[in-house]
Amino acid sequence: MFGLRANLIGAVVTATAAIVLSVVLLEDPLLEHHESLRLQRDLEGQVRTAAGALRRGESPESVASRFATNRSLHLRILGPEGRVIADSWDLRGELREQLPSTLNELRSAHKHGRGSATRRDSSTGERSLFVALRLPDGRMVHAVRSLASVYAVIRTMRELLLIGALIAVVAAALLTFVLSRTLLRPIRELTAAAKTLARGDLSVRTRLERNDELGVLGRALNSMADQLQERLEHLQVGEEKLRAVLDAMAEAVFVTDAEERIVLVNRALEGLLGGDVRGMSIRDAIPSVELQRAIRRVRRGATATVEMSFESSRQTRELAAQLAPLPQQRGVVVVLHDVTLLKRVADVRRDFVANASHELRTPLTAIRGFAETLQENFELPAEGGRFLDLIVKNTLRLQRIVDDLLALSRSEAPEEKYPLRPMDLGPLVLESLRNLEPQANEKSIQLSVRLSERRALALGHERALDEVLMNLVDNAIKYTPQGGRVELRVRNQRRWVCIEVEDTGRGISPAHIQRIFERFYRVDTGRSREQGGTGLGLSIVKHLVSRMKGEIRVESQEGKGTTFVVCLRRAARTRKASGPQELRTESLSRHSSGDST
Numbered sequence: 001m002f003g004l005r006a007n008l009i010g011a012v013v014t015a016t017a018a019i020v021l022s023v024v025l026l027e028d029p030l031l032e033h034h035e036s037l038r039l040q041r042d043l044e045g046q047v048r049t050a051a052g053a054l055r056r057g058e059s060p061e062s063v064a065s066r067f068a069t070n071r072s073l074h075l076r077i078l079g080p081e082g083r084v085i086a087d088s089w090d091l092r093g094e095l096r097e098q099l100p101s102t103l104n105e106l107r108s109a110h111k112h113g114r115g116s117a118t119r120r121d122s123s124t125g126e127r128s129l130f131v132a133l134r135l136p137d138g139r140m141v142h143a144v145r146s147l148a149s150v151y152a153v154i155r156t157m158r159e160l161l162l163i164g165a166l167i168a169v170v171a172a173a174l175l176t177f178v179l180s181r182t183l184l185r186p187i188r189e190l191t192a193a194a195k196t197l198a199r200g201d202l203s204v205r206t207r208l209e210r211n212d213e214l215g216v217l218g219r220a221l222n223s224m225a226d227q228l229q230e231r232l233e234h235l236q237v238g239e240e241k242l243r244a245v246l247d248a249m250a251e252a253v254f255v256t257d258a259e260e261r262i263v264l265v266n267r268a269l270e271g272l273l274g275g276d277v278r279g280m281s282i283r284d285a286i287p288s289v290e291l292q293r294a295i296r297r298v299r300r301g302a303t304a305t306v307e308m309s310f311e312s313s314r315q316t317r318e319l320a321a322q323l324a325p326l327p328q329q330r331g332v333v334v335v336l337h338d339v340t341l342l343k344r345v346a347d348v349r350r351d352f353v354a355n356a357s358h359e360l361r362t363p364l365t366a367i368r369g370f371a372e373t374l375q376e377n378f379e380l381p382a383e384g385g386r387f388l389d390l391i392v393k394n395t396l397r398l399q400r401i402v403d404d405l406l407a408l409s410r411s412e413a414p415e416e417k418y419p420l421r422p423m424d425l426g427p428l429v430l431e432s433l434r435n436l437e438p439q440a441n442e443k444s445i446q447l448s449v450r451l452s453e454r455r456a457l458a459l460g461h462e463r464a465l466d467e468v469l470m471n472l473v474d475n476a477i478k479y480t481p482q483g484g485r486v487e488l489r490v491r492n493q494r495r496w497v498c499i500e501v502e503d504t505g506r507g508i509s510p511a512h513i514q515r516i517f518e519r520f521y522r523v524d525t526g527r528s529r530e531q532g533g534t535g536l537g538l539s540i541v542k543h544l545v546s547r548m549k550g551e552i553r554v555e556s557q558e559g560k561g562t563t564f565v566v567c568l569r570r571a572a573r574t575r576k577a578s579g580p581q582e583l584r585t586e587s588l589s590r591h592s593s594g595d596s597t
Helices: 004-055 059-068 104-112 147-200 213-248 268-274 287-299 340-377 384-414 425-435 437-442 462-478 524-532 537-547 588-592
Strands: 074-076 082-086 112-119 128-135 140-146 252-256 262-265 304-312 317-324 332-337 419-425 444-450 455-461 485-492 494-505 553-557 561-569 583-587
Touching: 004 059, 004 074, 004 112, 004 128, 004 140, 004 147, 059 074, 112 524, 147 213, 147 262, 213 268, 213 287, 252 444, 287 304, 287 317, 287 332, 304 588, 317 340, 340 384, 384 437, 419 425, 425 437, 425 444, 425 455, 425 462, 425 485, 425 494, 437 462, 455 462, 455 494, 455 561, 462 485, 462 494, 462 561, 537 553
Parallel strands: 444 485
Antiparallel strands: 074 082, 074 140, 112 128, 128 140, 252 262, 252 332, 304 317, 317 332, 419 455, 444 583, 485 494, 494 561, 553 561
16 A cells, blocks of 8 residues: 555646646657648749749759758659650759659649659658649649658657657656655654554543645644534533442442443442343343333333342342333343332231231121121110210221221232133123112112123123122212212223223312322312222222233313223123124113013
8 A cells, every 4th residue: 555645746747747748758759740731832932933933934954953852852854755855953063863653742733733742762651742833835834742751850849749748757856855854744744643543541631733725624623622522521510420320329220222232330230130241131130021022122112110039149129120212222221129128027017917908807797797786686765875876986096997908818819820811891780780789779879881882892800890899889879979979881992891980079189199099099088088988999899900911090180080990801702793883871670670681
């Protein structure tokens, strides 16, 4: 590979040589043509001069003698019959072979009055110019002139051009060499500065004070280095802040690249995994099938949350992972929460609640039994009777709390199984409404149900779904004012079967909707206690729906009512009805009287 100087000198020398060669190649034919035309005009002039002298009556010998001294010119005068009557070379004593009379120029002169031609001597190779002119009396003036002088001039010019070309090439090479030294020094400086910057040393600067393009390039390189250094300092400060934030987090955090390799971790993750796992793949660092599947889903642009078990330091840890994608599918951010202690606390709490509820059932049953026995069999003073009524009322309230606590514990217990099977939701909905009809009648609330003409087959657990419906409808009756309405609707969708429980109560404000499924949470504490609510019903509903792989949501408008929507997965594709799908609305009393659905 040649350097810039060698390439520059080679280019200039090649260009100069090409120009000179072009001049030489063009000079020969151009000069030959120009000189030939000049000699031809000169020779024609001399022939006309000789012809003019002959027309004025001079003798052929006298006319030929005028040209005898010109050694480059051979003049002949031919008679009408083509015989030579005077020859300038013969007058000089130099005998030459007679020119044949069949030459083209002679024929042209005989025919047109004049003729000219160029001939090459076959023996010597010398080129000559022939001109012939015919007089009115038939005589002919024939002149020949050698072109040796023309080719001598051409050779001289060629030699001079070659010498000039050599001088030009040498001069161009020298000038290019000097110029390259002037250019290469700043270029080398710029190259060295660029290589230093590429190695990461941003302190280097060029010292070019030139006002040409190289100077502009040097100043641009310095400006780029200043900006890079400033941005790198900002990035380093930002990275230090990010590192401090990540290391201060109690949660373990790591970031993967597009190839699912870990590129960033915090101190909590190193402590969890027992070392630095940067550069390792997810499969090698955290062998969890659930996490790997979640990462593949998140790489497509979604977010995900997954729970998993992980063996660390000879103990099993329960982790909850939150995953989010990086922009342009460059990787995934994963935050791991160690919920081992929380799960243990939850297990202890659940066991305590279950055990305490079981233990409380016996004394509460005894208290209720003794109190009801006193009410039925003994006459007590008015004040004692009032106290006894309060005892029974609060005993019943405690029993409801204990029953709800036991139901919540069962819904959360992993050992409690809820096998799912296909079931028609229509009869189950009607049965739930029949069980709660007395409560609705006490408040003059109209209960109704709307069922599709097709069977609503869904995957569920009969006992769990019955408890869900009982809680939702019971809540709707409690919070619907006197004379209101509670309606249940069952709708078939493409992948789901949804049960809607709608009431005409006071509604729930948006501030409470996000928390209504929490344990013991009440929208209106005073009213809930007055109506005997425990704050556990909706929490039980949410857990049971989740155990059935379903979804629940709430829609509410203050002053207009609330709708709870429970959606379960469809069990099978139902057969389409012959006509358009219709919904029928029927009161509960009609169903309870034995009418078909």
